[in-house]
Amino acid sequence: MATLSDAYKVIPMTLKHIIPPDFESLKRVPDSHVWPQTDVDLPLQDDDEKPERSIPVIDLMAPNAVELIGHACEDWGAFQLTNHGISTNLIDEVESQARRLFVLPTIEKLKVLRSTDGMTGYGASRMAQSFPKLLWHEGFTIMGSPLHHAQQLWPHDHQVFCDLMENYQKKMKELAHQLLLVMLKWLQVSEEDLKWTFSMAQGSLQLNSYPACPNPKSTIGLAPHTDTMLVTILHQSDPGLQIFNGKSRSWVTVLPVAGALVVNLGNLLQIFSNGKFQSAMHRALVNQYRHRISMAYFYVPPADSMVGPFARFERPVYRTLVLKEYLQIRHEHREDSLSVIRIDDED
16 A cells, blocks of 8 residues: 555655744744735735634534535535544643744754655645745644654653654544545445545644744745645644635635634545535734644545545546546646646536
């Protein structure tokens, strides 16, 4: 079974796009991180608009949860989830360990720098190489046990970090699978239609750091993008995540709800659902005074699995291909990747 790491080895990054700057030492935003205002200062939803104009907040245990989640996937491609079974204590402890990592001196964090063809370790977002300007962001990616890297950061005090990250990934994988079953039920397809089982699914945990920024209006934490994989489950410590509302053509701030997790749909679910579900266009802003932390869990099928609309859809709008082939298309075409595999009516 091909892994996600195997797939990304053929899509290497340059060191320029992996190594973040020493944000603590920066008194101004360097030119390398200054974005054109057309990319940063896009319209925001009016502050006085009603809260229901933001993404839905859904109780997973609600009697009509399937319907609520189904509509949210169709209308927004994102929602906030409560009563999800992940303890607040665990989330808080993982966030605390993430902060413990990111407050280390840059010279220490660079000990676990991600390799140019690697998936795990410290560094900038993989999407950084797709843009002409750099991002006000640093991250740490984990797949399975982080023991190898944690031992280098804390030779005598790494076990708590490892145990928490492994437990969090286990809980997130279970929740992601539960959510996927709910979504499949709404689409009227069975788990067997995926051709791969829960035991074969993979996941990665991305710890994100958005340091306080001297001029947040001139740069961006994560540029507008959709996620590649099936489902992303996100915890954010402070406001900063924004979802694009296609109807109003504006950005909507996702305010943290106590105990809630944000669920974003990725491109693969848009493909599997034949366009019935939408992957959520989103971005992350930075703050002048607060160091924002988020944790994103990505749920993915095996890299050699087939990706295409479910068989129940008689007129597929996307062609079927191997996941690692789509990852290459995604790398080359970014937000146009779905258009590349779209089947035109005349085909």
